[in-house]
Amino acid sequence: MWRASCFALSLLAPAAVALAQQGVGDVVYVPTPQVVVDTMLRMANVGAGDYLIDLGSGDGRVVIGAARRGARALGVDLDRHLLKVATAAAQREGVAGRASFREQNLFETDLAGATVVTTYLLPDMNLKLRPKLLALPPGTRVVAHDYHMGDWLPDERETIAVPEKKVGQAGVSYLYLWHVPAPVAGRWQATIPFGTGSAALEFDLEQKFQVLKGQASAVAGRPTRLNSPTLRGDAIAFQVEVGAPQNPVRYAFRGKVEGDAASGTVVVSDPARGQREHTWRARRIAAAAMKGS
Ligand SMILES: C[S@@+](CC[C@H](N)C(=O)[O-])C[C@H]1O[C@@H](n2cnc3c(N)ncnc32)[C@H](O)[C@@H]1O
Numbered sequence: 001m002w003r004a005s006c007f008a009l010s011l012l013a014p015a016a017v018a019l020a021q022q023g024v025g026d027v028v029y030v031p032t033p034q035v036v037v038d039t040m041l042r043m044a045n046v047g048a049g050d051y052l053i054d055l056g057s058g059d060g061r062v063v064i065g066a067a068r069r070g071a072r073a074l075g076v077d078l079d080r081h082l083l084k085v086a087t088a089a090a091q092r093e094g095v096a097g098r099a100s101f102r103e104q105n106l107f108e109t110d111l112a113g114a115t116v117v118t119t120y121l122l123p124d125m126n127l128k129l130r131p132k133l134l135a136l137p138p139g140t141r142v143v144a145h146d147y148h149m150g151d152w153l154p155d156e157r158e159t160i161a162v163p164e165k166k167v168g169q170a171g172v173s174y175l176y177l178w179h180v181p182a183p184v185a186g187r188w189q190a191t192i193p194f195g196t197g198s199a200a201l202e203f204d205l206e207q208k209f210q211v212l213k214g215q216a217s218a219v220a221g222r223p224t225r226l227n228s229p230t231l232r233g234d235a236i237a238f239q240v241e242v243g244a245p246q247n248p249v250r251y252a253f254r255g256k257v258e259g260d261a262a263s264g265t266v267v268v269s270d271p272a273r274g275q276r277e278h279t280w281r282a283r284r285i286a287a288a289a290m291k292g293s
Helices: 002-010 036-041 061-068 080-092 123-134
Strands: 051-055 072-077 097-101 116-121 141-146 156-161 173-181 186-194 197-208 212-217 224-232 236-241 249-258 261-270 274-287
Touching: 036 123, 036 141, 036 156, 036 173, 051 061, 061 072, 061 097, 072 080, 080 097, 116 123, 156 186, 186 261, 197 224, 197 236, 212 236, 249 274
Parallel strands: 051 072, 051 116, 072 097, 116 141
Antiparallel strands: 141 173, 156 173, 186 197, 186 274, 197 212, 212 224, 224 236, 236 249, 249 261, 261 274
């Protein structure tokens, strides 16, 4: 579906060309309908404390929408006319103190400090930006209108009906939200509560963007399984079962990753001792490469 809409944005039909009078660079100017802008900002939960960068900012509507929600925001574009329109609109809306615009090639924009990056660009442009986006601090949100990031699958997606939309897939907008994943691939070591004392847990995580697969070594000589690992930004969760599959001690881990360290809380459900919550810490003792980046 997104391929069809990509085709339409890159080779605009004559009727759509009227909508795309301006725009300079690698993709023509097509404004995101306001209802879609509002949905993008809601999906990324943009608010005071955020710094949003819209890559290819057009008439500034995404930047102005973010500033209206209390965020600082920057738009970059190569089209001087659109940059003037955007700057005037920010002044008119009373958000010029938080919304600024810069004439710049979006591939050269320094994204340092951004907590949210938005795009309405073609898929090959999104893919070219992808390594730079993945290098941003874990948890940075990326929201794209209509176009995907290849095999970096979104954490959330929404499809909304937009009857007035004539470009891309007419009448429909596809919205995608990603959280930049923390690099967690490799071997980890932790000490976990076990019986009346503690035991060493070693586990390996394989990572393709935010998608994890995990395996644990035996704990205290008992067969051990690591199940359902998930990662959103720097927030990690996984379950571990120790012992016979029909009667295991179950551990539900939740925590945050900071570099080669992780910590959080673990709920231990032990058939012999009931359920208790503890804190946990783990250390990555050997990093591995993330697949796909
Ligand atoms: C599809 S419009 C999106 C406008 C706005 N973000 C929105 O959602 O309403 C893409 C914009 O990117 C700008 N653009 C294209 N290539 C660019 C480049 N290499 N650097 C900066 N801006 C670029 C165009 O001038 C146009 O305004």
